[in-house]
Amino acid sequence: MKITNFRNVETKEVDDPDAKGVKVRWLISEKDGAPNFAMRLFETEPGGHTPYHQHAWEHEVLILKGVGNLVTENGSFSLNKGDAVFVPGEENHQFKNASEETFIFLCVVPHQK
């Protein structure tokens, strides 16, 4: 059992040359004994974005604060507080801040085996 407020979890800059102004907190991960998947909180500055990329694993996302865009091969879609987003494996995607406030979202991913 673990309870921790997100504010008490270390913030790391997302270490990817195609990311800009994105920080991540690993709220629950393998270190906590989580056997299957990890819960991360992303904070994206105004003008910031994750890389436009693809990978084998899925994302399950909940938008917590701010306004963003999800960029895909099929266009760009507005993201607002309370939106749930499922990004299947292998699909190109990018999360972008679209406002002047911090864009915050939760993103759950399976552990990389």
Add this chain to the structure above:
Amino acid sequence: MKITNFRNVETKEVDDPDAKGVKVRWLISEKDGAPNFAMRLFETEPGGHTPYHQHAWEHEVLILKGVGNLVTENGSFSLNKGDAVFVPGEENHQFKNASEETFIFLCVVPHQK
């Protein structure tokens, strides 16, 4: 790819005789093609609670609104907005509303095989 606001997802009463005043929305599930785990949003009325129970699978939780308690074999712990909770498999647990406003949390679980 799926984007949907939580308000547009059907609300179901939690169908368990030991639950009280708890509704669930399955935001992302196997129906969406999610291969590994499901993201659900729980809304608990004042006075409401989930069952005190255990099961083989883990929970990864984020508290979104309100004030609650997590009841465990080792006592009861306060839950507030922004708290992340990891409940390992096999551990007894119960989520209770501890205030006069709706207590809302996200709970991610692996699919039951």
